[in-house]
Amino acid sequence: MIIAQYFVEFVFYSFLGWVWESIYCSAKERKWADRGFLFGPICPIYGSCVVVTSALFSLLDFLSSPDFPIWGIFIICYLGSAVAEYVTSWILEKRFHARWWDYSTIPLNINGRICVPVSIAFGLAGVAVVKFLIPAVEGVHAVVSPVVYEVLAIIFAMIFGADYALTEASLSALLKNVEKMHEEFNLKAQERYEMVASAPKRLEQKIMEEKENAEARQHLLVKAYAEKLSLNQKRLLLGIKKFMPKPGFEQPEVNRIPLIGITDELRDKVRELRKKK
Secondary structure, eight states: OHHHHHHHHHHHHHHHHHHHHHHHHHHHHTSOOOOOSSSSSOOHHHHHHHHHHHHHHHHOHHHHSTTSOHHHHHHHHHHHHHHHHHHHHHHHHHHHSEESOOOTTSSSEETTTEEHHHHHHHHHHHHHIIIIIHHHHHHHHTTSOHHHHHHHHHHHHHHHHHHHHHHHHHHHHHHHHHHHHHHHHHHHHHHHHHHHHTSOGGGHHHHHHHHHHHHHHHHHHHHHHHHHSOHHHHHHHHHOSEEOOOTTOOOOSSSOOOHHHHHHHHHHHHHHHHHHO
């Protein structure tokens, strides 16, 4: 029963994390922003962190003691959130070659994965969670039958599994499209440049014209790929902060466009298409 209870808590806290992320990012960007990694309204990193915190404070009596200082709770939540963010960012980047958050522009960051200001904010939020949210949820356990948790856990597990499978398939297809688009543009640009560059000296003007036309072809290519993306792929694309090139991926040396540049344009084009609808 305890496993079912923790899993239900995980889904509940993940949902609250999604609500917070979506409201915060929507207010910051002044438009609706679905910050969930999965298709459903949950952010698993929040659920995992709160459940681990709840279990930790339940197992270690001195942590749940009224005498345990607030600053101690803050330090635990501060360090815990930093570790969780860094590890999650690293795993997602290794698996999908993309980042869902990037703190590179914020002072005191480590590889853009974590930064002191954000970790402090999570530490303060952790104090509120430990002092108010977790006790409130534990109060509900006393009046809810264990059977209810078991049934809910089974239902949530099926939905969560289906959601993850859908997201995995959509994201894998999206990454293949982004990589294919990037390679296609660079290879075409390289081929055209080499073809014109091999001509006599008097054709130097055509080389310059070819460089100017490359930008126009890039816009057409991005538009074509943006229109092919599914609804879920567009949602995932807008949630990703930065795409990272695969290790060992070689680009043409001439007329190449960075992966970040072309994916930023793809993201802008998706937003443009959404507005038109």
